[in-house]
Amino acid sequence: AVGGLGYASYEIYNKRHPLEQKPFDPKKRTVVVLGSGWGAVSFLKSINTDDYNVMVVSPRNYFLFTPLLPSCTVGTIELRSIMEPIRFITQHKSRNVKFYESECTDIDPESKTISITDVSDIKGSVSNTTVPYDYLVMAIGADNQTFGMKGVKEFACFLKEVWDAQKIRTRLMDCVESAGFAKQAPEEVDRLLHMVVVGGGPTGVEYAAELHDFLKDDLEVWYPELADKFRITLVEALPNVLPMFSSQLIQYTESTFKQNKIEVLTKTMVKEVADKEIKVMDANKNLVSIPYGLLVWATGNCPRPLARKLMARIKESQTSPRGVLVDEYMRVAGAPDVYAIGDCTFSKYAPTAQVATQQGLYLASVFDNLARIEEGQNKKITPFEYSHQGSLAYIGSDKAIADLPFLNGNVSVGGVATYVFWRSVYISNMFSFRNRFLVVGDWMKSKVFGRDVSR
Ligand code: FAD
Ligand code: MG
Ligand code: MG
Ligand code: MG
Ligand code: MG
Structure with a gap:
């Protein structure tokens, strides 16, 4: 958005x-x-x-x-x-x-x-x-919605504040380095390299997308021995991700995720959260355990x-x-x-x-x-009216999606050109010239040198 x-x-x-x-x-x-x-x-x-x-x-x-x-x-x-x-x-x-x-x-x-x-x-x-x-x-x-579920605050990472992003970044690199530790058991390597995102709204989708890019562009380069073991799973209780977008863009997102090997589990409800696994009720009403290294929780507000x-x-x-x-x-x-x-x-x-x-x-x-x-002037206070400017989301591998109101209709676009648009919209909406300068600098830096993999 x-x-x-x-x-x-x-x-x-x-x-x-x-x-x-x-x-x-x-x-x-x-x-x-x-x-x-x-x-x-x-x-x-x-x-x-x-x-x-x-x-x-x-x-x-x-x-x-x-x-x-x-x-x-x-x-x-x-x-x-x-x-x-x-x-x-x-x-x-x-x-x-x-x-x-x-x-x-x-x-x-x-x-x-x-x-x-x-x-x-x-x-x-x-x-x-x-x-x-x-x-x-x-x-x-x-606040972050946890549905009062035990273990969420303790074991999952939220994604709302500065410290959440820091915690995720540290935890992710910790998982990767620990997976590479001498004589690590194979099933433990699989667990540590399994990144699970709960919530298929824009935050969950954009996080999974960024994580995919990081795995592809950087981690697989620096950790070739672990390259084929990284996995990303997105868990969503509803029948599809991104309910606020048009069905065409939902399909586009789901097929892009498929290409990018992000597994999307829809109609799947989290039932229990423990330190190394979550238990979910899958689409066929079976209780399944999913081991994870990193768990990101983005299920909305309360x-x-x-x-x-x-x-x-x-x-x-x-x-x-x-x-x-x-x-x-x-x-x-x-x-x-x-x-x-x-x-x-x-x-x-x-x-x-x-x-x-x-x-x-x-x-x-x-x-x-x-x-x-x-002061005595004749002014009238009118009610608030919301004007929707459109919805935008980044979905990974340099692609974005946009639903934009246009001439009384709606335009749904997705792809690399939309990504360029996504970047320019975000940059023009930043508060200050200082922020714009820094973000453009960061984009150039990660393009030229790759992302920083230090913890
Ligand atoms: P916030 O921006 O959350 O501000 C709340 C403020 O209140 C904070 O400064 C907090 O420190 C302070 N506060 C908390 N408790 C107290 C207290 N007791 N006393 C005093 N102050 C307090 N929206 C979009 O439109 N487009 C997007 O692309 C988009 N992407 C997002 C991506 C992420 C990862 C997240 C988390 C949200 C995103 N959103 C996006 C949603 C958007 O950030 C929120 O809707 C927006 O921040 C709401 O603004 P707010 O002022 O109500 O709350
Ligand atoms: Mg505020
Ligand atoms: Mg804010
Ligand atoms: Mg103080
Ligand atoms: Mg370690």
Whole structure:
């Protein structure tokens, strides 16, 4: 899918030293933003700080360009190339934006305060406090869905954050080096070199694709004695992968995977997760054990503890267990002056960066209108409308697929040309020139020298 931070104004290249920015103004209202992901950053880019004091609370002091995270698990791209410090992002603002690297642990809509906890390992003398807000923007994203299954958190790797990609990369090379260890038993070699991906959505598919490229382009070259033993399996409970794409592109993906020897097990449900194997119920309802070396879990989202806590406080209005209910103005039902955008909400749209970005931009325009109305201008606040720009995914061996709305119809394309398009869309949607420069550099580096196989 496509992001959309690309259409921000060139204002963002206007760097200001924090001391050149206006300080907090006690006469202005304070907007507290929770999160530093897609939703939060798109809101921050366009909120007018002449009208408001803005404060950001997030356990991560950077934005992460998630669409290229799968590429980081195999070293096609380095992690720092897709991270952008939040302070870089707010440096163009006219008023200084306060940032606290901390986790919000509670929202009290009655007293209009939030509780925050420093996420540091080297805690100062204060590590918990409360902060008041006039308006609150929740953009906290979502947790990994585990269906409450034992063993998933312990033995599987997720693919959402920087540390997940680091863990996968280390674990993968550990499996490879251990498989090559002196006198390793053949069945243990097979297990260690079996990479299992659970979840056939875009994240699972793109990860399997990147892994395939890494095996073909690099591992088979550096580890010829193991070359014919690498295996990738993708497990999906539904009848096919990528349900959001057209049937033509689903077939194209499945046949590309077949050519690339990625085994796709559809209608297969994971029942148990242990340290060296998973047990699945296959399409014929047989319980089968699948030994693995690396297990990547990408089965979608569930609400974070903070979202659940808020929903429990206002449960008369919050009737869905799947996410925070908002109205068409992104207002949280049952909590005045609290707004929510992106993956933490329960909405009819897919949880994508594309949706979170558009909601962030929309909400900034709402705040702009609120300020104008307060000045006495005649402005009307219209509901949020989502405009789908299309869906894109990388499927391996330099091929990508795209479903694009076009002249009231839909165009489905796949192949190498689409891959070039995929790259250019991602590059143009990156937040900064710095990120673009780094990612293009990484692509060239891995083309010329191959990917780095160090652990
Ligand atoms: P996030 O971007 O996840 O941001 C949440 C933020 O909240 C983070 O900064 C987090 O640290 C912070 N936070 C968490 N808890 C708290 C707390 N208690 N207090 C304060 N802050 C908190 N979408 C696309 O459209 N196209 C793609 O190609 C695409 N590829 C993807 C690939 C991968 C591997 C992944 C994981 C996702 C991909 N997505 C893609 C989906 C996209 O990343 C999400 O939909 C998007 O990140 C949602 O934005 P968000 O702001 O709601 O949440
Ligand atoms: Mg966010
Ligand atoms: Mg993000
Ligand atoms: Mg800290
Ligand atoms: Mg070892």
